[in-house]
Amino acid sequence: MIATVLSPKVLRAALPALSLLILLVAVWYLNPRAISPLGFNLMFNLAVPIALATVAQMCVITVNDLDLGIGAYVGFVVCVAATWLYDTPLLGIAALIGGIVLYMAVGALIHVRNLPSIVVTLGMSFVWLGLAILVLPTPGGKAPEWLAALMKYKPPAIPIPGWGDLQIPFPIIAAVVIAIVAHVLLMRTSYGSILRGSGGNPKAIERAGWSLLKTKVVMFGAAGFFGMLAGLALIGLTTSAQANVAERYTLLSIAGVILGGGYFVGGRVSPVGAVIGAMTLTLSLPFLTFLKIPPDWQIGAQGAILIVVLALRAIIDRLGPQQ
């Protein structure tokens, strides 16, 4: 029993959660006040858009592609939301749908012409940034009230007899919902198998009579959709926009997918892991703030923490035969 629980396979699956837990303990050690509803709110609310962007990236990675444009796209959504969606909601909605459609078109183009996704999405990152600057040439704009309100939502406390009120922070609820939705869609539905299979062995999927064009378009469409949600969540938090606000999401989202146990090729991804990966990355920032490193080395410490978290993987791999 214990042997199965501690088997490398199980440990590897539990690794993302384990890393997050270790980091949480470290944060708690440095600053006990942070482990509180307010603390979780402050530490994790920016994890919501990152988690959504990570799920978007994961959709693309599932079909063996990489999206280098997701950060710029989230920036585009932020700009549209802070301008058109605020002033003329219908136009805003149309632009957001247009964004998703463009994402699907990119997926179709990549499949039909058999193009390397890295270059196409790199090109798209310039396109999104350009569109964002055209929509909002200088920083500004205003978040639609409902979005700001949603992101500030405080769920009602749950009274627990003999202990007090349990206030579950909104970011935690949001992360759980995102993880469950993505997991069900990709891992539990029957078409989800086809989507992942088209990353694992596209030829086999095609030979079984499925359209690879469709799987690609669906996955890029899903990436566009989750990317859009990421942008909306972000503008709800920042309440005001700037074109390059989410540039960093591109690398963060890739790191999140990998931290969450995903691989670049072969359709091997884990939605729950990806969300946890995103939260781990987010949590590394407060950890570093509480650590009070001299500014010269603060940037390096961010690298070091990524290394440490990922090194856990090596330790577990050493325990048993590798895949």
Added chain:
Amino acid sequence: MSMGERIVSLDGVDKSFGAVHALAGVDLACDSGECLGLVGHNGAGKSTLMHVLAGTLRPDRGRILVSGDDLTRSYDVAVAQSRGIRCVFQELSLCPNLTVAENARVFHASLRGLGWRRRAGKLILDKLDEIFPGHSIAPGDVVGDLGIARRQMVEIARAFSVTDTPVKLVILDEPTSSLDAVLAGQLLDFVKRFVAAGGAVILISHLLGEILDTASRVIVMRDGKVVAGRPAAEFTRDSLVAAMGSVAKGADESSARTAKGREGAPVARARPAGQRNGAELVAHRGEVVGLAGLGGQGQTEMLRALFAAARRRSREASVREPVALVAGDRQTDGIFPLWSIEKNITIASLRRMVRGLLVDPRQEAVMAETWREKINIRTPDVGNNILSLSGGNQQKALFARALGSVAGIVLMDDPMRGVDIGTKQEVYGMIRAEAEAGRTFIWYTTEMDELKNCDHVYVFRNGRIVADLARDELTEEKVLHTSFTEEAA
């Protein structure tokens, strides 16, 4: 299903790949209730023909009729499936990242809605139980974690599983190449039952015994044409070989080899990790050492341990000469898919071909050309991409890679997978000659015929050596006996 009903017929099918005329006016018909055996040398066009039949390749010319309807124009995978035609391809078609059950779902569009996972698992598990009793595969296993034999089993079971459309015809392209004798026997028994119940099977194999034993009718292909087609009973092993265009060599010629005395220090020795007693594998210079037993009993691991020991210190094994390996899983461990045949052959011998600091392209060309002729790799040009070769010819290229290298020890992981009978005989001869000249071979095979070429055979079971047979002790009974019952060796 009624017997003798025409399921599918191909009329004058033509297919070319560039300069290669893979199919030249092939006619083929298959009726329900028959098992059609399809044989032919490597590159004869068997797989290409099956791709046409399965709808994955469109022929350049010719007609396709299914149950009497001319479907030439609209024929594709979906149409073939809706008409009950299934295919297990030579190169496996499972998604390694999905579970066994999910792979079943990929095949059956109707497996959806609530509870699809459970239904898919039951579907594939029932079929596996039916074909390969005692298989120990669970629906939740991820396919990538399974060995090549198990993957093949899953793929076969999947092809026979039924949801909404009945299965009329199943094409099996070298289904036994990765299975050991027991599993192959189970499969062929099942094929017989399936056919007896009114189904149809097209069976491709280079093991002529299997074909003669299982098929009701046999079709022989040569250079893209059907050259013979008669009831199986009218063929003998020799007439079949003759029809394929290979010169049959007497099987006894290989037994002419006499046992060598074992003396001096061995060039390789190894002990399986789980070995309890003192038994170990020992190979002397110039020996052909066989690893026998059922599939997946640790033979591959032994070869990998020996291979690793040649590079770094290892507790399990020690090796005193450079080694080369002919991998068992051609697709993932063998070929370099972007390279030409030539580069695929020379990769292990580049060190010899360096002039100054650079690899000499002329020497490369010479080596590739030499081996093309030596083991008859069918291609107009060794500069062509490796994937343009048929499966068996790809395997020959891998052979050339290992035999052409300077390695003193050649490890072979069931290397004859998909190699036609004529070539096999030639390769056996070559191995014997090389051994004579001082090269050592360690050869994992599940075929008795091949073990007869060995000087010394170790039988594996459960990851351990259970028998150690010198050449004069080697009999089929002994190998089978020790493969199944554990006893101290």
Added chain:
Amino acid sequence: MIRDVLRKPWLWSFVAAFLVWLATMAFTGFKGGGELISAALTFATFFVIVGIGQMFVFTLGPGNVDLSIPATMTLAGSVAMKLMDTQDSMIVIGLLVALVIGVGVGIFNYILILGLRIPPIIATLSSSFVILSAAIAYGRGLRIKPPPLLAEFTTVQVAGIPVLAIAVVILAALMGVVLHRTIYGRSVTAIGQSIRAAGFAGVPVERIRFLTYVLSAVLAALCGYLFSGFSGGSSLSMGEQYLLASIAVVVIGGTSVAGGNGNLPGLWGAALFLFLVQSMLNTYQLSAGLRYLATGLIIIAVITAAGGQKTLR
């Protein structure tokens, strides 16, 4: 013969670069065409240097990428400049130190990749943060001038052609020979197609991967050294544009992202193309938004025209 050339994947990048040059010239009435080419050659040179290393890394197969190039450039540049302190006599020592830094970074990256089994993209990203921190701690962002002789070497031109560009053309040709004709190059392409098959074919996989990451870091360090000399000193942000550029140059140049298929002439075409697109859009005086938009669309158009890889079976 002509058919062969037409099928080369790198051809498209040169065609694209030429078309962009024509489009720019159409705007100015063919004034300053030569100057523009000479400027393009100058800046493309630096893209090509890092592009070579990145290309070898890409050729190792999917998932392999070096994101630490910008930070390595910065560290090597700032350490070398501070050490040389504008003295001509220190030029060689500065170069050696820069190269040693490259080797060190390569080793560090590879320890993360092999020893800690961190996927290269994250490993090199993390190490780039550490390297940048080292550069900050050492150089404090101060901009020390290069020795005059180094500045001279990196900027001098012969008949409008920068000497450095000529040197790098030779370097690229040499690396092309290394890729296609040496055992090392063959091993890199083998690993890129199938790391397992390469191992079983006797390729020393880990040693080759190690050498490749070191090569990439050394070239980045060399680029940092030369570029500091060229632009009048190092700065902490000098590598920034080289992250995307090194990737773009490799893939637009026709190297397969799936690995196993490197391509050197294409680096030059793509590097020239990237620079010329920027100057074309600047010349057209488009607004920043339109300029980004056009850059993206042009990149996508070029890659679409060049087409993807065909697959057999």
Added chain:
Amino acid sequence: DTSDKRIALSNNYAGNSWRQAMLRSWDKVTKPAVEAGIVAAADPFTTAENQVTEQAAQIQNMVLEGYNAIVLNAASPDALNGAVKEACDAGVTVVSFDGIVTEPCAWRIAVDFKQMGKDEVLYLKDRITEECNLLEIRGLAGVFVDDEISKGIHEGVSEYPNFKIVGSVHGDWDQAKAQAAVAGILPSLPEICAVVTQGGDGYGAAQAFAAAGRDVPLIIMGNREDELLWWKEQKDANGYETMSVSIAPGVSTLAFWVAQKILDGQDVPKDLVVPFLRIDQGNLEDNLANTEKGGVANVEYSSDDAQKVIDDAKM
């Protein structure tokens, strides 16, 4: 009394010499202040890349860590408003400088960037009266500071019709990028008589002109040492004349003192203004002598300077 108060510096970018000088000035001024017991702590923090989202997270973490005041050089004037508001709600004093924020609850120590751009043209107007083609080098597209300076320049140009902007490129406040951008556009441009810049790009422009074999025009500089040095060389060789303007990195120390005074209970107006640091032909040598090798011309502020700025604003 603020001896038990803790102040944090939130910086969003450390990748150029200006930011490095800013961090050093902070260190130089706050360390003695902490030692003297004026405040309990003055910790600097910086993010890895110039990103709004990371800085927002950083501010939130500072609130959690319990700082009494946050001195902020913001990556965006608006996009941090959410985080700043949260800090204010938690009772933290927020003082923004250089990159200021629009959130009303925060204090702003602003530089009139628009005026800075306009001043460049005003300087040119005094020097050049004939027809003159200008090349504009801008900063990072989509960023507030870039937009403001550019607006000022264009406003100035529209007032003096002898000036015409014939080309405009983005140099992202980086010598190397500016050099590449100028080199790329130069072949297509007519004779340029002056270059208007935003700081940190003048030397790159001079290099590009020299490489193209063109006459080096009048280039407005941005207080970097290499720019001043180059100017000095030209001045000694051929009497080259220009001016140099930028904001002093030491403004972070001004923000520190302002935050300290707010914590001390002083009534400080929300909007304060600091002048930019301008170097002219006459005081070039003095400034050059005071500038660190490879650094930026700088001034640091004392508590008294801060008091003076506050008092000025109250008038």
